[in-house]
Amino acid sequence: MKKEELEAQSLYENIQKREALLTEFHNLKPNGKSSALRVVGMVSAIAYLICAFPEVIEQPVLYVFLIIIFGVGAEAQRENRRLNKRIDVLHQLFQSNV
Template structure:
């Protein structure tokens, strides 16, 4: 192999590694399936709590319970969104280096 072939092979290998990393990055991007799974698990958790402790369904307790659920859900959503924005920004920074 001459020098040009070695450089071409090295470049091709680095491009393959970059493509594998980009594919993994895209695979880890949040999607609608994850949101549906989180929502369904939250509903199942609520159903389990209501089944085990029926007194939770009475109005004063249920309102507080509902407010806490919505608060935690919105906090989780905003934190997840912020983390994903940071990861995207990091990817853009690293994309220039790669």
């Protein structure tokens, strides 16, 4: 009886671990809401800089491009991290099936 209980407990723990990994995998999936929030954030940051420092608008447009480039770079790095986490979770799922 003990052996069967241990096997059942082990199976239950494996199922729980797999469900937790699947939940994390689905939570890391990109969605349209986060993309829209990023765009709104970038526009807000540019609007704030233009209002706080009006001389930015008088200067060449390169300042605005520089701000946009830094924002896009930061967002690309953030998405890269999320993608790598998702790949790690997927790898763990495959390893648990083997």
